[in-house]
Amino acid sequence: xxxQPIDTFAENLTAEKHAAVRGGTKAxxxxxxxxxxxxxxxxxxxxxxxxxIKQHAIENLDTYLPQVEAKLxxxxxxxxxxxxxxxxxxxxxxxxxxxxxxxxxxxxTMVSEEIGLAEYLEERGIESLETDLGEFIVQIDGDHPSHIxxxxxxKSRREIAVSFEREGLGAYNDDPATITQRAxxxxxxxxxxxxxxxxxxxxxxxxxxxxxxxTNEGNSRFSLAGPRxxxxxxxxEKIVPRDRDLGVLLNxxxxxxxxxxxxxxxxxxxGPKLADRPDGPEEMHVVFxxxxxxxxxxxxCREILRCIRCGACLNVCPVYRQxxxxxxxxxxxxxxxxxxxxxxxGKRFPELADLPKASSLCGACNEVCPVNIPIxxxxxxxxxxxxxxHAELASVATPGLAGWAWLASQPTAxxxxxxxxxxxxxxxxxxxxxxxxxAWEKDRTLPEWxxxxxxxxxxxxxxxxxx
Amino acid sequence: xxxxxxxxxxxxQAALAPLxxxxxxxxxxxxxxxxRGAIGAVxxxxxxxxxxxxxxxxxxxxxxxxxxxxxxxxxxxxxLAQWLKENGWTEGYCDPKLWPHFKASLPExxxxxxxxxxxxxxxxxxFGITIASGAIAETGTLVxxxxxxxxxxxxxxxxxxxxxxxxxxxxxxxxSALATMPLDPNVIWVSGPSKTAxxxxxxxxxxxxxxxxxALLIP
Amino acid sequence: xxxxxxxxxQLPGSERRVQLMATCLxxxxxxxxxxxxxxxxxxxxCIVEFPxxxxxxxxxxxxxxxxxxxxKVVRHTVNTFGGDVPVVVPSGSCAAMMFHGAxxxxxxxxxxxxxxALGRRSWELADFxxxxxxxxxxxxxxxxxxxxxxxxxxxxxxxxxxxxxxxKSIAGVEILPFGEEDQCCGFGGTFSVAFPHISSAMGNLKxxxxxxxxxxxxxxxxxSCLMHMNxxxxxxxxxxxxxxxxxxxxxxLVTS
Numbered sequence: 045x046x047x048q049p050i051d052t053f054a055e056n057l058t059a060e061k062h063a064a065v066r067g068g069t070k071a072x073x074x075x076x077x078x079x080x081x082x083x084x085x086x087x088x089x090x091x092x093x094x095x096x097i098k099q100h101a102i103e104n105l106d107t108y109l110p111q112v113e114a115k116l117x118x119x120x121x122x123x124x125x126x127x128x129x130x131x132x133x134x135x136x137x138x139x140x141x142x143x144x145x146x147x148x149x150x151x152x153t154m155v156s157e158e159i160g161l162a163e164y165l166e167e168r169g170i171e172s173l174e175t176d177l178g179e180f181i182v183q184i185d186g187d188h189p190s191h192i193x194x195x196x197x198x199k200s201r202r203e204i205a206v207s208f209e210r211e212g213l214g215a216y217n218d219d220p221a222t223i224t225q226r227a228x229x230x231x232x233x234x235x236x237x238x239x240x241x242x243x244x245x246x247x248x249x250x251x252x253x254x255x256x257x258x259t260n261e262g263n264s265r266f267s268l269a270g271p272r273x274x275x276x277x278x279x280x281e282k283i284v285p286r287d288r289d290l291g292v293l294l295n296x297x298x299x300x301x302x303x304x305x306x307x308x309x310x311x312x313x314x315g316p317k318l319a320d321r322p323d324g325p326e327e328m329h330v331v332f333x334x335x336x337x338x339x340x341x342x343x344x345c346r347e348i349l350r351c352i353r354c355g356a357c358l359n360v361c362p363v364y365r366q367x368x369x370x371x372x373x374x375x376x377x378x379x380x381x382x383x384x385x386x387x388x389x390g391k392r393f394p395e396l397a398d399l400p401k402a403s404s405l406c407g408a409c410n411e412v413c414p415v416n417i418p419i420x421x422x423x424x425x426x427x428x429x430x431x432x433x434h435a436e437l438a439s440v441a442t443p444g445l446a447g448w449a450w451l452a453s454q455p456t457a458x459x460x461x462x463x464x465x466x467x468x469x470x471x472x473x474x475x476x477x478x479x480x481x482x483a484w485e486k487d488r489t490l491p492e493w494x495x496x497x498x499x500x501x502x503x504x505x506x507x508x509x510x511x
Numbered sequence: 512x513x514x515x516x517x518x519x520x521x522x523x524q525a526a527l528a529p530l531x532x533x534x535x536x537x538x539x540x541x542x543x544x545x546x547r548g549a550i551g552a553v554x555x556x557x558x559x560x561x562x563x564x565x566x567x568x569x570x571x572x573x574x575x576x577x578x579x580x581x582x583x584x585x586x587x588x589x590x591l592a593q594w595l596k597e598n599g600w601t602e603g604y605c606d607p608k609l610w611p612h613f614k615a616s617l618p619e620x621x622x623x624x625x626x627x628x629x630x631x632x633x634x635x636x637x638f639g640i641t642i643a644s645g646a647i648a649e650t651g652t653l654v655x656x657x658x659x660x661x662x663x664x665x666x667x668x669x670x671x672x673x674x675x676x677x678x679x680x681x682x683x684x685x686x687s688a689l690a691t692m693p694l695d696p697n698v699i700w701v702s703g704p705s706k707t708a709x710x711x712x713x714x715x716x717x718x719x720x721x722x723x724x725x726a727l728l729i730p
Numbered sequence: 731x732x733x734x735x736x737x738x739x740q741l742p743g744s745e746r747r748v749q750l751m752a753t754c755l756x757x758x759x760x761x762x763x764x765x766x767x768x769x770x771x772x773x774x775x776c777i778v779e780f781p782x783x784x785x786x787x788x789x790x791x792x793x794x795x796x797x798x799x800x801x802k803v804v805r806h807t808v809n810t811f812g813g814d815v816p817v818v819v820p821s822g823s824c825a826a827m828m829f830h831g832a833x834x835x836x837x838x839x840x841x842x843x844x845x846x847a848l849g850r851r852s853w854e855l856a857d858f859x860x861x862x863x864x865x866x867x868x869x870x871x872x873x874x875x876x877x878x879x880x881x882x883x884x885x886x887x888x889x890x891x892x893x894x895x896x897x898k899s900i901a902g903v904e905i906l907p908f909g910e911e912d913q914c915c916g917f918g919g920t921f922s923v924a925f926p927h928i929s930s931a932m933g934n935l936k937x938x939x940x941x942x943x944x945x946x947x948x949x950x951x952x953x954s955c956l957m958h959m960n961x962x963x964x965x966x967x968x969x970x971x972x973x974x975x976x977x978x979x980x981x982x983l984v985t986s
Contacts, residue, residue, distance in 0.1 A: 051925040096537040103533045125516040178709035220710040262705040262720020269663035291686045310700040323663035342526035404918025406882035427795025441924040445791040449799030453806040455783040483923035487930040488961030491759045498761035
């Protein structure tokens with residue numbers, strides 16, 4: 045019988061990777077859970093408020109997008125728009141060509157993963173270098189990040205040491221401090237050699253046109269101190285209405301992501317450098333990326349666009365902890381990815397229709413989400429879509445329930461089945477043509493079938509009370 | 512690419528058209544983001560305005576928060592000179608506007624301090640001294656801008672960054688820092704030395720940015 | 731997370747007439763739980779009705795994404811539970827289906843109002859006892875070390891607190907904390923058979939934590955969770971004694 049791919053992936057995950065993912069996510073989740081009530085009187089209300097701010101923003105993108113564009117332009121920023129991944133890549137390429145640029149340094153941005161920028165640029169002879177330590181290691185390994193905040197949560201120091209040696213960064217040494225120092229030394233000249241610094245943006249204020257970058261390592265600062273051209277790739281949903289609303293979101297973001305009140309560096313960039321400054325980009329470009337976001341906006345799952353990419357849902361999700369990020373076969377894994385990835389896939393939804401099924405709907409994700417996204421409800425909507433569109437992956441290993449639904453609308457037939465089901469107690473389940481039953485009994489015993497017993501008791505009890 | 516712009520905005524319009532009503536922008540109470548216990552600052556009467564004079568000494572709170580992040584609050588040029596000597600850091604950069612302050616305490620031949628940051632030799636400086644534009648007490652954060660720290664690399668490339676701050680520049684919290692944010696293309700909130708926990712979740716300080724972050728209080 | 735304002739639900743009238751939804755699981759496997767629910771409600775002075783045409787709340791198909799099938803069953807349930815008295819159900823997940831899930835799948839249906847009306851009458855048992863009947867101290871004795879499992883459908887509802895309140899109040903009960911109490915046991919409806927490896931792995935994590943405290947009983951407001959964890963435990967030869975909250979409440983009365 046066919047199996048759900050995410051379940052199979054989880055089954056085949058090595059004990060080492062499983063321990064690394066579980067350990068890393070659990071530790072951060074627990075620290076976050078302690079920190080929020082310690083720091084705020086009403087963290088629940090705070091999350092709800094952040095959710096309302098973002099929901100308002102996405103429901104008014106028709107006002108905010110032109111507004112932020114005008115503000116950016118008046119700050120001296122060149123604004124571009126890209127409908128598709130290809131268009132976004134082509135835009136970056138065009139900007140680079142205009143400056144005869146051949147080298148780009150990248151601060152962490154998931155959007156660049158989403159659009160396949162590195163491959164696109166490499167095919168055209170442009171060196172695109174990851175500078176975030178985790179992403180750097182992913183790049184030299186030809187790997188993919190498995191977590192939106194902790195890209196190498198699945199890797200051990202031993203694996204990294206082997207990779208570093210292979211790439212000529214030094215003889216095998218798995219001490220984390222040494223690994224970090226080596227990356228620091230190796231990357232430093234690259235910032236100065238690159239002509240373009242590419243970032244994403246965690247937020248962009250529609251009031252001031254400031255883009256906000258939230259990092260810990262200093263790589264985004266360096267990417268905007270060495271190179272002379274800045275390109276920011278920004279999903280159209282990253283708009284925040286006012287600067288003061290950043291107070292709510294910034295107080296939640298780092299606490300939710302890494303249990304820090306603020307990350308080490310919070311940068312508010314509003315334009316290229318002034319003419320007389322020695323460092324910084326002379327040109328700044330913002331590329332607003334759609335790539336399926338307008339389709340999500342039009343869907344019944346638009347709340348997912350509130351996401352501020354903190355990763356808290358990944359950290360608490362028991363399914364993510366068992367399967368790890370790569371199981372989701374997409375740029376965005378975990379609970380947020382289970383909603384966003386199939387939606388961003390557009391017509392290719394069926395290829396990811398199993399993602400919304402990989403959940404027990406426990407709701408822990410919504411409980412930790414700083415913008416209160418009702419993820420389980422969205423997963424359910426996508427399950428319904430998968431069924432209606434007959435997406436095969438959505439129904440693998442899942443019992444069909446049309447027959448059950450008939451039975452459950454026919455009380456007489458139901459009551460008969462209750463009594464008849466007692467046969468299950470004597471017939472070995474291996475003989476029963478019910479795959480779900482066999483799947484259950486592989487790891488679990490089934491309780492004794494006692495269909496009809498309660499109703500029998502009830503009728504006796506009713507007669508007694510009537511006397 | 513105006514074609515893409517029109518198409519995207521068109522799709523946004525179409526996506527939002529069926530909504531019977533749009534979610535309002537909530538008028539949130541600033542007390543929601545007040546951090547419990549520590550500040551004692553009086554919150555603003557109107558949203559977006561900085562709060563009134565706080566009951567605790569902001570430098571004391573700032574220093575406590577910075578220390579928790581493994582940053583170093585320090586007072587006076589002498590303390591700085593002492594610390595640099597102890598660490599054997601003698602080659603440095605200093606913002607020319609600050610040099611008159613530090614000339615006496617960081618003299619040749621012990622120290623070699625340049626007031627021009629040489630981009631071609633960015634890794635030659637063991638320390639960089641620049642002017643902070645502000646600080647946030649609640650989070651132990653220093654605020655840098657191009658206006659006051661024109662040499663971005665001077666504050667970033669050396670292993671030790673010393674940001675010089677005056678008492679009256681410190682604001683109580685994130686909300687007031689946002690409300691008083693300077694008009695500058697590059698405002699950076701710096702909360703301690705650079706770090707990463709990418710390798711097995713183990714915290715390492717000093718990644719691409721400075722490994723030592725000093726906030727030096729001068730009168 | 732709940733679409734409905736749970737504070738505005740139908741309270742019992744002076745006669746304390748209620749309808750019991752036994753749940754399909756209890757109908758098939760756990761008759762004693764349904765019995766205990768009746769006995770507990772009757773002890774509280776309720777007149778319990780049992781609409782015999784009832785079958786299931788419709789959740790299995792809803793969770794599976796087969797909303798057409800689920801709506802069929804929900805409509806039958808709406809027809810079965812006519813009237814305007816509270817409907818009490820010994821299951822957090824069935825109750826959540828009635829006051830939240832069903833509303834989602836009936837969003838565009840012409841008879842949404844009927845479904846919402848039933849939802850407004852629906853109460854999980856512990857929530858009903860504490861918040862509708864105002865009872866927070868339970869009489870009798872139940873001397874036991876008890877681990878209380880926080881079924882996931884209780885998130886965002888008054889149920890977890892109500893269950894803890896009642897259990898804590900029983901003389902002799904010692905509630906044992908155990909590791910990662912908030913993590914899901916792994917049942918998740920058809921998830922348990924569609925993703926069997928992950929489901930069992932999640933369940934086993936729970937069993938490991940429970941092994942460390944060795945409770946006399948594992949108690950929950952949901953038989954689905956208990957069926958999953960007990961099933962795993964039995965298969966692995968490390969049996970657990972599971973009890974539904976209704977059974978604990980009933981047993982406490984019996985010993986008084």
